[in-house]
Amino acid sequence: MTAFLDLPLSPAEWMAISLSLKVALWATVLSLPLAVLLAWLLARREFWGKQLLNGLVHLPLILPPVVTGYLLLLTFGRRAPVGAWLEQTFGLVLAFRWTGAALAAGIMGFPLMVRAIRLAIEAVDPKLEQAASTLGASRLWVFATVTLPLILPGVIAGALLGFAKAMGEFGATITFVSNIPGETQTLPSAIYAFLQVPGGEAAAWRLVILSVIIAMTALLLSEALARRAAKRVSGQ
Amino acid sequence: MSIQVQLKHRFDDLHLDVGFDAPAGVTALFGASGAGKTTVVNAVAGLLQPDQGLIRVGDTTLLATARGLSLPAHKRQIGYVFQEGRLFPHLSVQQNLRYGRWFARRRVARGQAHEARLVEMLGLGPLLARRPGDLSGGEKQRVAIGRALLSAPRLLLMDEPLAALDAPRKDEILPYLERLRDEAEVPILYVSHAISEIARLATTVAVLDRGQLRRAGPVQDLLSDPELAPIIGLRDTGALIAGRVVAHHDDGLSEVAAAGGRLFLPKVPTPVGDSLRVRVNAKDVMLSLERPEGISALNLLDCVVTSVRMGRGPGAFLQLQAGDAQILARVTKRSVEALGLRAGLRCHAVIKTVSVARADVGGRG
Numbered sequence: 001m002t003a004f005l006d007l008p009l010s011p012a013e014w015m016a017i018s019l020s021l022k023v024a025l026w027a028t029v030l031s032l033p034l035a036v037l038l039a040w041l042l043a044r045r046e047f048w049g050k051q052l053l054n055g056l057v058h059l060p061l062i063l064p065p066v067v068t069g070y071l072l073l074l075t076f077g078r079r080a081p082v083g084a085w086l087e088q089t090f091g092l093v094l095a096f097r098w099t100g101a102a103l104a105a106g107i108m109g110f111p112l113m114v115r116a117i118r119l120a121i122e123a124v125d126p127k128l129e130q131a132a133s134t135l136g137a138s139r140l141w142v143f144a145t146v147t148l149p150l151i152l153p154g155v156i157a158g159a160l161l162g163f164a165k166a167m168g169e170f171g172a173t174i175t176f177v178s179n180i181p182g183e184t185q186t187l188p189s190a191i192y193a194f195l196q197v198p199g200g201e202a203a204a205w206r207l208v209i210l211s212v213i214i215a216m217t218a219l220l221l222s223e224a225l226a227r228r229a230a231k232r233v234s235g236q
Numbered sequence: 237m238s239i240q241v242q243l244k245h246r247f248d249d250l251h252l253d254v255g256f257d258a259p260a261g262v263t264a265l266f267g268a269s270g271a272g273k274t275t276v277v278n279a280v281a282g283l284l285q286p287d288q289g290l291i292r293v294g295d296t297t298l299l300a301t302a303r304g305l306s307l308p309a310h311k312r313q314i315g316y317v318f319q320e321g322r323l324f325p326h327l328s329v330q331q332n333l334r335y336g337r338w339f340a341r342r343r344v345a346r347g348q349a350h351e352a353r354l355v356e357m358l359g360l361g362p363l364l365a366r367r368p369g370d371l372s373g374g375e376k377q378r379v380a381i382g383r384a385l386l387s388a389p390r391l392l393l394m395d396e397p398l399a400a401l402d403a404p405r406k407d408e409i410l411p412y413l414e415r416l417r418d419e420a421e422v423p424i425l426y427v428s429h430a431i432s433e434i435a436r437l438a439t440t441v442a443v444l445d446r447g448q449l450r451r452a453g454p455v456q457d458l459l460s461d462p463e464l465a466p467i468i469g470l471r472d473t474g475a476l477i478a479g480r481v482v483a484h485h486d487d488g489l490s491e492v493a494a495a496g497g498r499l500f501l502p503k504v505p506t507p508v509g510d511s512l513r514v515r516v517n518a519k520d521v522m523l524s525l526e527r528p529e530g531i532s533a534l535n536l537l538d539c540v541v542t543s544v545r546m547g548r549g550p551g552a553f554l555q556l557q558a559g560d561a562q563i564l565a566r567v568t569k570r571s572v573e574a575l576g577l578r579a580g581l582r583c584h585a586v587i588k589t590v591s592v593a594r595a596d597v598g599g600r601g
Contacts, residue, residue, distance in 0.1 A: 125322075127318070127320075127322055128322055128324060128325075130283050130309070130322075131316065131318060131322040131324075132324070132335070133282075133283075133308075133309040133310045134281050134282075134283070134309055134310070134312075134314060134315070134316040134384075134387075135310075135315075135335055135336035135339060135383065135384070135387045136310050136311075136313070136336055136339030136340055136387055137310055137335075137339055138308075138310050139310075141310075141339070142310075145335075146324060146326075149326045150325070150326060232326060233325060233326040
């Protein structure tokens with residue numbers, strides 16, 4: 001057991017951890033603004049096709065991750081229409097790259113983010129937003145100065161959920177971008193790979209413990225941030 | 237600055253059809269709950285889009301459905317004081333106050349001095365650093381009024397701003413509202429179902445009844461109109477009489493010279509020589525054909541009956557002319573028969589209770 005807890009990590013293990021953090025951070029940061037926008041649309045606006053959009057947003061939560069990964073491959077593969085266009089126009093390749101891992105992780109975490117943020121927006125009294133508009137604030141200003149500060153705890157919670165999901169994403173990632181050390185081998189993929197070879201348990205255990213530490217740190221940090229934000233917006 | 241409002245809107249359970257013009261000053265929208273008062277102010281503020289309507293404030297058209305014109309709420313420059321304050325919980329009192337001013341900064345140059353004057357007038361100085369969460373109801377409403385006024389509105393809407401407050405808090409706010417009426421150059425549209433607030437604050441009243449406008453006109457005419465008694469409430473119907481304070485007596489009474497006679501009422505803060513308006517409820521007026529002697533009531537006015545209106549129940553309303561003031565009396569039909577009360581008859585009104593409706597500081601008397 002002590003051998004398992006021998007924490008100095010091998011370069012391969014370090015690589016998996018830093019890659020996972022990079023993938024999860026990018027996935028969270030890039031999808032957060034879009035999640036806030038969609039949450040606001042779903043919470044505050046009525047439009048044609050709203051239920052369809054709602055369903056689409058939630059689809060990755062319900063579909064088997066392998067299906068999501070395969071659909072991503074069919075859409076963003078180098079020879080797939082969108083993938084080829086992205087490569088020709090922006091030189092951006094997603095398939096079998098860490099960028100693709102970030103995309104897969106972002107998409108899998110997206111429904112959780114939208115849900116948390118939407119609940120927070122629905123909890124904001126629309127009467128406050130009306131009051132702001134009578135004071136001269138346009139819709140965008142109302143959002144920036146009233147809605148956003150009031151939903152900040154929810155946004156933080158949503159971002160954490162998205163980050164956690166991105167850190168743990170396995171099925172869609174391995175289907176879409178495979179399991180290439182240094183490029184697409186995230187923590188879960190690395191643990192899976194170590195468990196496939198004889199004598200890999202020790203390395204797998206070290207990564208498991210690190211996963212727990214990272215998850216707990218993120219949770220405590222976001223709790224503290226959310227508490228501070230909640231205190232600020234409660235008006236006390 | 238006058239206000240013109242014409243609205244038609246159909247809800248499931250209410251058909252709103254309202255049109256009135258209001259001169260400068262305080263225009264009260266009066267009616268029972270569900271009469272459509274809040275709908276009217278929401279349409280004026282741009283928070284509700286009516287089926288048909290025309291709304292003008294001064295020279296500016298805010299809504300003209302016939303021309304497809306409807307300014308969005310944030311461009312209407314209408315200050316709105318809501319019943320529950322609606323302060324922003326994440327901002328301090330000072331930040332709340334400056335919220336509207338910040339959006340108005342390009343329109344109006346007046347800055348610090350105007351803010352300081354309002355803070356002083358509304359007594360907000362000690363509250364500036366506080367958060368809305370630990371203010372009392374009355375304090376919240378004062379902040380809400382200041383916030384609305386600092387946005388430099390063309391018109392101030394107040395939707396039952398006192399309804400959520402208990403009696404002492406109401407008395408705390410009413411003097412501020414009176415100062416506002418007398419000092420601010422902004423016209424006010426004031427929603428209320430409390431006749432005492434309206435008698436004290438309003439210059440004009442529009443009476444709504446189940447979505448329809450029943451009457452609109454000067455407050456003293458409408459409150460003493462027997463036709464409106466069923467809406468205003470039999471207990472609350474009464475006249476407003478203008479008078480002038482002539483003396484404060486040592487026994488705790490103030491003497492007021494009104495058209496048709498002298499009135500005595502519990503000491504008022506109004507200085508001698510200033511005018512005020514007193515309220516005489518119809519149910520507190522007795523009539524006598526002879527000048528009564530040996531009676532405890534102090535207030536006697538000579539008057540002439542101008543109309544008799546029999547109610548559906550046992551009561552009747554009589555309109556009386558005392559000098560140039562109108563008084564309303566509610567007596568039983570039996571008394572009308574017994575005394576032979578009819579239009580043109582001279583009689584004496586005995587008034588049991590007189591209360592101050594409003595101290596008139598300048599302006600209308």
